Amino acid sequence: MTGAILTALMSHWFRRPFQMATLILGLALATALWSGVQAINAEARKSYGEAADALTGGGLSDLVDPSGPIPHETFIRLRRAGWLVSPVIDGWIAADRGRVRLLGVDPFTAPRNTAIGADRFEGETDIGTALIVNPATARRLTGADRPLVVDSAVAPGLALADLTVAREILGDTGYSRLILLPDQPLVRPPLNEIAPELAIEAPETAGDLARLTDSFHLNLTAFGLLSFAVGLFIVNGAVGLAFEQRRPVFRTLRALGVTSRRLVVILMLELLAFAAVAGALGIVLGYLIASALLPDVAATLRGLYGATVEGALTLSPAWWLSGLAIAAAGTGLAALGGLVQVARMPPLAPARPRAWAMVSRGTMRWQLGLACAFALTALMALGIGGGLTGGFILLGSLLMAAALALPAALSGLLHLVSRFGQGPIADWFWADTRQQLPGLSLALMALLLALAANIGVGTMVASFRDTFTGWLDQRLVSDLYVTTEDEAESSLLQGFLASRSDAVLPIWHTEGEVRGAPAEIYGVADHPVYAENWPLLAGTPDVWARIATGEGALVNEQLARRENLGPGDRLDMPGGWQAEVLGVYSDYGNPLGQVVVPLEVLVARYPNADRDDFGILAADPEGLRTALIEEFGLPESRITLQTALKAVSLQVFERTFAVTGALNILTLSVAGLAILTSLLTLSAMRLPQLAPVWALGVTRRQLARIELIRALVLAALTFLLALPVGLGLAWVLLAVINVEAFGWRLPMSIFPRDWAWLGFASLTAAGLAGLWPARQLANRPPAELVRVFSHER
């Protein structure tokens, strides 16, 4: 019996392959966008985890000497005293496209079951002299004079080696740190008796990097979810239509003795089969999307956070399963309403396909009520919500409210516009368009979401780009940036530049803990270029004059927002002194808090500050660069032109948003597809409405033209309504999400030219989507239209 029922149900799809393709494609696209983003996130997180495990010895504490490397003798002394420690040499080696971190470890004393333990090296026959690297890093080290052992479990951008090998490469300067092994003997002399210069450092966990990058991944996840939701609109449309079209079949099956429970179970089986096929297809598509986007994401994470992520994907069974699960869950969600209807449908329910394409005031009122509830949630999230989660609740509620209110808003707009119509055709056009709204509303909602996301994210990125470029122009005041080897070279350089440049501005800095979090402390020279160029978000009067006299400090926006600091507040600085906050400056792209003090104060308070970086003002930066290389002998790699630095910064910026740009286009394409499928599936059901108009003397060609115009009008009105929603979304992204995620707020700019382009794109998409069904109508044989009347009873 089940076979007979399945045959009857499935025959619907085989008779309507386009509808089946729509359902599968919609679900596959939704799954693809979701699972693609998940694959990217998982790959990045896996890389952080491996890197943290390797660099921290699996989450164990270290012994470090704040003044420099630890001599071998200290290590011996500690071991003899009973301290179980394992030495590590940490440094960098040159590689293609930059450098690779070299970690020299002692496999015999290193903690087991970690990325650097003895068990990790078992089976590596050539470990004596080799570097163990993953395949991607191996490709970057092809010029190395050491044998390479390729092991895909090693974190990207990392080379593991035996201590002796690391010492040969990096020089015998002592150990960078000693890992404190677990299970230390209970009785052992205290550390300050054996090596008082050493300090215990708590493990750096993967959490640090994960926390920094969490907001980035959350943004990606939110975008993936939005795309998934847009895809589900298609699925919901296709499933809803199929359910409506099959109402007579369901009724007949019930009348012929099929129980509603069996019918629902078989429908669920049918949907599950679709979910399996579409899910598998979606996972493959998701893999392709993730593969295409991962290099950009890797570059973003490297540029923004210094996190190394491998540019290639590895697929886990869990990812496949989660992709199939999300496809099944999405199908279930999209079909839930239909299934409930079937379960409740009495055997004598009206057989004619009814509500799907008919105006239902009740549904519209219900949607409007729900939209109000979402709007209220958004207001509450704005008023009392906090944190990133609150921001995303605000964002999600805003979008849902807008989508659900769309049919009512469009109906109102159409009613308004219809007053200007003249003649019977115009009257029919507006009335018929309003009647079609429920049938098209899901597709139009998808279009609204895609357009609003496009406008919102586009406005955010363009505002960010505007602000960032202006900020770079102002902030990078020096024409040339150089890094010296040591203090002796710094003195020589300053002498060399005295007569060749307009000014030499030291960029000296140190790191420390400010209000319990790591921060950078920079020294700034007393030079008018800062006062002229450095934009401040807030400041006391004569802020630069007061900085010059050493009266206080500037803090970056991130630190100011995190600690609620403003001009006039006092700030406890590392080393036990206080500075008055004199101003706040924007500092885009920096995850850390930053404090700027006068150079003299930095040198006096932190004698060990890094004094190797300088900014140089020069009339002829290119000429000075040549002189520094040829006359002073400074390696080329330690000189950066301001123009080059700006170019790199902008490149990082552009790559950061390449991913969102790509997802934007994909989401818009999915929405375009939703319109196409809705119009096509509706076109067959529209015949009873079009045939009488045709019979009254409107040609098929005219009807087709009207159908096309209708698609364009609906897309244009949806675009108009998407504008305020998109701008609201941009405001939420700039003023709420960015502040919570990154700690800085960006001014919002308006880009009408971008909107014009988007409007054109959406009309083109709607036009293309409307063209096919219009063409079908223009070429429909009159006999098919006549049949409408012969079926009437």
Add this chain to the structure above:
Amino acid sequence: MLLCVETLEKHFPGTAAPVLDGVSMSLEAGEVVALTGESGSGKSTLLHIVAGLEPADGGSVRIEGAELAGMDDAGRARLRRTSIGIVFQQFNLIPSLTVAQNLAFQARLAERTEGLDLPRLAAALGLTDHLAKYPEELSGGQQQRVAIGRAIAPRPRLLMADEPTGNLDESTGKAVFDLLLGQARETGAGLLIVTHSERLAAAADRRLHLSRGKIAT
């Protein structure tokens, strides 16, 4: 007795008078009973209740001794699958299945395909040349013949037809009725047929007239 209906009652909300007011009737195997009456007299309601498509408010319906009121939804569905064949006025064919598939459909549902000779059935119904077609490609009379074929294919004990010729012209209607009658006689099924046509009713073994919810013989 194949079908026994006793003091059946049915009210619809919003209407003062009952649609069925103590209706009693019976049907023997191989017997053909025509049920006539004016529009709104309750003919279709009686048929729906007997088929288990609609519940009664009172009285009893027994098919081959099994009381319908004591059955749950699954039980009534099983009865429709295995013991009853229904022919609707609107045909109710499955539009996405071919004529051949539609003909065999209820037999497959009832798991009684053994002995089903589809070409012979199609030939008897005059559908041999249409087996690969879809319902939308057939005329009304042809569609009703498919509906009759579907109903009789599993050889049900009770055949019911709700105005099977209501949508057909007179000559097509007569042909369809003759076919239904012939098939019922051939299979020995009891046939309860609702019709407005005096001429068709006259061809039945017995005639019941329903008026204002009561049987008037």
